[in-house]
Amino acid sequence: WSDGDWKAADRLMKVFSKHGVSPDHVGPISLGFCHRPSFDPTTLKDNINKRNRLGISDVQKLLKDEKNESVVSWHTKKVWDRIKGKIKTESQANELGKVMRKNVNQILYILYEIKESGNGDFLEKYFLHPEYAEFDIDFKGFDPETGEYEKMIKKKGTKKQYKNNSERYVDKSLKFLDSYKNKTNRRIQLWKDDKIEEMMKEILKLLKQKQFDAARKKLDMILVILSKHAEKEWMEQI
Secondary structure (H helix, E strand, O other), X not given: OOOXXXXXXXXXXHHHHHOOOEEEEOXXXXXXXXXXXXXXXXXXXXXXXXXXXXXHHHHHHHHHHOOOOOOEOOOOHHHHHHHHHHOOOHHHHHHXXXXXXXXXXXHHHHHHHHHHOOOHHHHHHHHOOHHHHHEEEEEEOOEOOOOEOOEEEXXXXXXXXXXXXXXXXXXXXXXXXXXXXXXXXXXXXXXXXXXXXXXXXXXXXXXXXXXXXXXXXXXXXXXXXHHHHHHHHHHHHO
């Protein structure tokens, strides 16, 4: 459910592995960052130990990359934009990662409710990117020391290939929400807000009426509320 060219990112991860290095996301996708073909080379041990922790050096790299491309997904951008300019220390960066993760938890729960209401087509139209499945991708001039490459070559596959790949991607994304809901019931805390609950009722009503654009705008309003909760919690922790 992250933004970014996931097909290119997945293929580049395989290139890293072939060269014996582990690809570290510059901005973990579990915190709401894009799944894009840009990684730092590291060891598997260090990558596992880091997990999804966000550090001050990560924030600095992301701010630099953001000048040229999107680095954070639609569902977490408002949180990132509220706090990113205030990060001065390692602990502040760590706490930003925690509230971004909590925001992702909340969004995935909301997406699950939308899916369960029978509106998977709405989710696919606005938030999934099956079009990336249409291409075969290769990287030339890869440097395992830096993780950089000279050129990315994208070649469109056959209609049957990308149709199957696209359908598999969408199906997997929707099924993930079911497993995430079960996980949410067990141990994940969410921000409680009456305004969000009321807006969710309005969104489901709009979707029932097939007013997709209006539902999307209402969801944007929820994202603003969540970003305020995130900023408040971040301020309390630092």
